[in-house]
Amino acid sequence: MPELRFIGGYPEYMRESIEVVNRTRPKRMEQPRAMTKEEREEVLKLHPDYAPGGKRKIRIGQNKGDIAPNEVVDLLEAYPLIQPGEIDLGKVDYETDILIIGGGLAGTTAALWANDSGIPKGKILLTNKLRHGDSNSMMAEGGTQAADRPNDSPAIHFIDAYGGGHFTNKRDVLRALVEDAPFIIKWLEGLGAMFDKNEDGYFEEKWGGGTCRKRMHACRDYTGLEELRVIRDEFRSREIPVLEFYPAIELLTDEGGKVVGAILWNMETEEYKVVKAKATILATGGFGRLHIRGFATTNHYGATCDGVVMAYRAGAKLRDTDTVQYHPTGAAFPQQIVGLLLTEKLRSSGAQPVNKRGEAFVFPLEPRDVEASALIRECYVRNNGITTPTGMKGVWLDTPRIDLINGEGYLERSFPGMVRMFKRFGIDMIKDPVLVFPTLHYQNGGVEIDPQARTNVEGLFVAGEVSGGVHGKNRLMGNSTLDCMVFGRRAGIFAAQYVKKGVRVGKLGLNHVERYVKELKEAGIRTDRRSPMLLPDYRGKAVLARMIDIF
Amino acid sequence: MAERKINVIDEIKKASRSVTTGIEEKDIEHWVEIYIMGKAYKVPAALTIMQAMEYAGYRFVRGCGCRAGFCGACSTVYRKKGEYRLQTAMACQTRVEDGMFLVQIPFSPAEKPSYDLGREKPEPSVFLKYFPEIARCVSCNTCTKACPQDLEVMDYIQAALRGDFRAVADGSFDCIQCGLCAIRCPAEIVHYHVAQLGRRMYGKYLNPLEKNAEQRVKEIEEGRFKEEMDRLLKATDEELERIYAEREREPD
Ligand SMILES: Cc1cc2nc3c(=O)[nH]c(=O)nc-3n(C[C@H](O)[C@H](O)[C@H](O)COP(=O)(O)OP(=O)(O)OC[C@H]3O[C@@H](n4cnc5c(N)ncnc54)[C@H](O)[C@@H]3O)c2cc1C
Ligand code: SF4
Ligand code: SF4
Ligand code: FES
Numbered sequence: 046m047p048e049l050r051f052i053g054g055y056p057e058y059m060r061e062s063i064e065v066v067n068r069t070r071p072k073r074m075e076q077p078r079a080m081t082k083e084e085r086e087e088v089l090k091l092h093p094d095y096a097p098g099g100k101r102k103i104r105i106g107q108n109k110g111d112i113a114p115n116e117v118v119d120l121l122e123a124y125p126l127i128q129p130g131e132i133d134l135g136k137v138d139y140e141t142d143i144l145i146i147g148g149g150l151a152g153t154t155a156a157l158w159a160n161d162s163g164i165p166k167g168k169i170l171l172t173n174k175l176r177h178g179d180s181n182s183m184m185a186e187g188g189t190q191a192a193d194r195p196n197d198s199p200a201i202h203f204i205d206a207y208g209g210g211h212f213t214n215k216r217d218v219l220r221a222l223v224e225d226a227p228f229i230i231k232w233l234e235g236l237g238a239m240f241d242k243n244e245d246g247y248f249e250e251k252w253g254g255g256t257c258r259k260r261m262h263a264c265r266d267y268t269g270l271e272e273l274r275v276i277r278d279e280f281r282s283r284e285i286p287v288l289e290f291y292p293a294i295e296l297l298t299d300e301g302g303k304v305v306g307a308i309l310w311n312m313e314t315e316e317y318k319v320v321k322a323k324a325t326i327l328a329t330g331g332f333g334r335l336h337i338r339g340f341a342t343t344n345h346y347g348a349t350c351d352g353v354v355m356a357y358r359a360g361a362k363l364r365d366t367d368t369v370q371y372h373p374t375g376a377a378f379p380q381q382i383v384g385l386l387l388t389e390k391l392r393s394s395g396a397q398p399v400n401k402r403g404e405a406f407v408f409p410l411e412p413r414d415v416e417a418s419a420l421i422r423e424c425y426v427r428n429n430g431i432t433t434p435t436g437m438k439g440v441w442l443d444t445p446r447i448d449l450i451n452g453e454g455y456l457e458r459s460f461p462g463m464v465r466m467f468k469r470f471g472i473d474m475i476k477d478p479v480l481v482f483p484t485l486h487y488q489n490g491g492v493e494i495d496p497q498a499r500t501n502v503e504g505l506f507v508a509g510e511v512s513g514g515v516h517g518k519n520r521l522m523g524n525s526t527l528d529c530m531v532f533g534r535r536a537g538i539f540a541a542q543y544v545k546k547g548v549r550v551g552k553l554g555l556n557h558v559e560r561y562v563k564e565l566k567e568a569g570i571r572t573d574r575r576s577p578m579l580l581p582d583y584r585g586k587a588v589l590a591r592m593i594d595i596f
Numbered sequence: 597m598a599e600r601k602i603n604v605i606d607e608i609k610k611a612s613r614s615v616t617t618g619i620e621e622k623d624i625e626h627w628v629e630i631y632i633m634g635k636a637y638k639v640p641a642a643l644t645i646m647q648a649m650e651y652a653g654y655r656f657v658r659g660c661g662c663r664a665g666f667c668g669a670c671s672t673v674y675r676k677k678g679e680y681r682l683q684t685a686m687a688c689q690t691r692v693e694d695g696m697f698l699v700q701i702p703f704s705p706a707e708k709p710s711y712d713l714g715r716e717k718p719e720p721s722v723f724l725k726y727f728p729e730i731a732r733c734v735s736c737n738t739c740t741k742a743c744p745q746d747l748e749v750m751d752y753i754q755a756a757l758r759g760d761f762r763a764v765a766d767g768s769f770d771c772i773q774c775g776l777c778a779i780r781c782p783a784e785i786v787h788y789h790v791a792q793l794g795r796r797m798y799g800k801y802l803n804p805l806e807k808n809a810e811q812r813v814k815e816i817e818e819g820r821f822k823e824e825m826d827r828l829l830k831a832t833d834e835e836l837e838r839i840y841a842e843r844e845r846e847p848d
Contacts, residue, residue, distance in 0.1 A: 096605050179661030179669050193812040196846060200824045208840035216829050224825065227812040234805060237713060237796030239765060246804040257843040267770065270666055274773065275799070278792050282710045290657060312657045336616040339609025345662045380642045381691055383615045385664045425604045435623075435642070437611045461770055465745070466665055469689050580655070583618045588653035 375484025720759020
């Protein structure tokens with residue numbers, strides 16, 4: 046095959062279509078109308094989450110009979126990484142009041158508020174699988190919702206989220222989310238987070254898909270990075286103990302079934318450590334790296350569903366495991382960034398999905414599932430997509446339209462991260478559109494919590510993406526960074542309260558794991574699958590075929 | 597119709613294979629040779645350094661976080677065959693090139709001073725109080741050249757010396773704390789920690805506190821919305837569906 050010729054970062058054959066997009070731009074000032082209910086229902090049949098196949102019933106545990114994606118059920122119906130008998134629980138390596146597992150926005154916020162609620166820093170331990178902060182939180186681009194403008198209210202926020210969640214959200218938990226939101230923004234501001242503000246000092250608030258008010262608070266397109274690095278800096282300033290490259294691989298329970306700590310594993314020396322804790326806060330994030338239905342993902346390297354697996358073995362109830370969120374606009378080109386997120390804020394600022402003929406075919410701010418389905422239909426049913434050299438299909442996201450609407454320089458100023466990412470691969474998104482396709486984005490359900498971030502298992506608190514309930518079956522943009530901080534804070538506060546009331550920690554054990562293994566066997570589940578997964582494996586097939594384990 | 601839908605998902609799965617299950621040799625047309633810590637490997641030309649190392653058989657524990665250019669975990673240094681220049685890059689955001697000799701720097705040792713923002717005042721001296729070493733900057737610009745985010749790193753260090761909070765905050769805003777500047781600096785400055793203090797001081801003290809959020813927090817504390825929320829919590833789903841359908845979108 047001859048070398049492909051690239052012009053402005055795109056192969057020559059894609060340029061033709063780009064020229065059409067550039068030419069038709071002035072004619073596309075009016076947006077296509079939003080779909081009717083019937084139209085939505087029709088297109089949604091193509092959505093990876095609703096199209097047949099891909100899911101099955103969970104056969105054991107609390108949620109037996111519930112539906113979940115095959116990839117998740119595979120991990121739930123798998124054997125533990127350790128044999129309970131081979132672990133010596135007699136020697137405790139760390140004894141603490143509160144163990145926090147996972148250091149994204151949820152876990153780090155929990156640590157600060159546990160400390161603020163009277164737990165001394167030395168009695169908190171945060172452990173993380175990767176470095177502290179390497180997480181989905183770091184990557185949030187779009188923003189955080191909070192109903193703080195005079196024409197907005199917690200009630201309107203509630204309604205937006207409840208409708209967006211297809212009326213399945215846990216209402217009392219959702220209430221906590223919307224009522225705490227303005228406080229969280231103020232708290233972050235007080236810690237020194239730099240939210241975008243206009244000249245008069247008011248937040249510059251943007252649209253998010255599915256909301257009827259502008260309430261998205263952003264820090265350019267590095268919102269999560271700014272929020273987390275500020276919170277983490279505060280965490281480090283307070284010198285709260287932290288472990289890195291030390292994933293939890295199993296929770297510990299005592300005779301009464303309370304969660305009383307965890308087993309950690311040093312990823313480099315492969316040694317295990319035993320943590321005894323009065324309360325445990327699980328904040329391990331989502332599951333994008335399971336590549337559900339074979340989709341590329343926006344998620345970080347460690348998003349492998351570990352928390353759900355560990356909590357489930359300890360008897361925690363899950364909910365809304367049957368839905369998965371795909372983001373309508375992941376990068377489809379170039380190969381190096383396939384799956385990575387192009388924030389919804391691009392569309393709320395004027396970028397328009399456009400097919401290969403230069404036609405705007407969908408209202409840009411439909412709910413995520415509708416928007417994603419419309420893109421899939423355009424590519425795979427109507428054949429109006431553009432095929433990349435590696436065989437991916439996508440449609441254009443007309444980014445130059447942003448400056449056309451907001452004035453020159455706006456795109457570069459508001460989306461420096463995005464512009465930089467494409468520039469690295471020779472593409473100028475200010476002048477040319479970029480190619481997009483839906484990508485696996487968010488774990489809607491998870492471990493069920495109440496407004497105090499408690500689970501049905503005593504001693505186990507849960508916050509952030511690993512939790513279930515607040516978003517029901519579909520999360521709106523900007524509600525999950527918020528969720529992390531609202532329930533991270535609540536987990537910290539209520540775990541502290543729980544500890545201060547006095548907790549009698551019994552004998553550390555893995556009875557729940559033994560019970561779970563027995564149940565697996567009784568259900569006739571014979572497999573060599575092991576979980577939690579900890580990390581995905583992307584090694585080349587050729588190398589794996591010749592790998593021998595001798596050292 | 598149902599069959600057709602299953603096909604769509606299967607087609608998408610097939611099209612995404614290269615980023616979900618690892619790359620297969622037969623799908624590759626263009627190759628380059630790179631040297632990972634001195635060892636030569638033939639890898640597909642279209643990959644990032646990170647994907648290429650995986651293709652070559654590495655499974656990351658360190659040196660890999662977000663895989664998207666946000667977390668700063670994948671700092672890499674390399675030289676190209678026949679070039680004297682030592683270059684820096686983020687492995688997840690840089691395409692491999694023929695003849696790259698590369699190694700990752702998965703950790704940069706640097707202590708962060710503790711401070712209580714509430715007790716500090718936004719005075720220029722705060723930078724020197726916690727980072728006296730910034731006075732040793734020799735203006736060599738090595739930090740700027742090392743920065744994978746293309747920040748004017750030296751400029752923001754100079755701004756810190758002058759006590760110009762806004763310039764530090766603005767100039768460093770896109771910093772992903774990868775540590776490459778600090779590893780290269782002859783004056784042993786830890787730029788990204790200096791920047792972090794600057795941004796927080798600016799955010800807290802020099803950017804006026806927003807009034808709407810403050811007002812709303814007060815209203816919520818006073819129970820202004822309590823009744824309405826209580827009602828929503830008790831309403832039937834039909835009522836809520838109606839309210840949802842009748843929402844009025846504020847004008848653009
Ligand atoms: C690209 C992208 C953009 C997004 N944009 C937005 C947005 O604009 N607005 C919004 O509201 N939301 C957004 N989201 C969603 C939001 O960022 C996440 O849902 C949220 O930040 C999750 O935070 P978390 O603290 O629950 O989990 P994470 O931030 O993922 O943190 C979990 C941490 O736990 C660690 N961990 C995992 N397993 C273990 C284990 N076994 N032991 C120890 N540690 C473990 C992980 O390594 C990780 O560091 C976005 C998400 C992505 C991926
Ligand atoms: S590398 Fe160090 S000494 Fe050189 S300009 Fe940067 S801060 Fe100054
Ligand atoms: S300023 Fe330093 S730490 Fe920040 S991104 Fe640039 S090189 Fe990395
Ligand atoms: S892995 Fe996060 S910046 Fe490369």
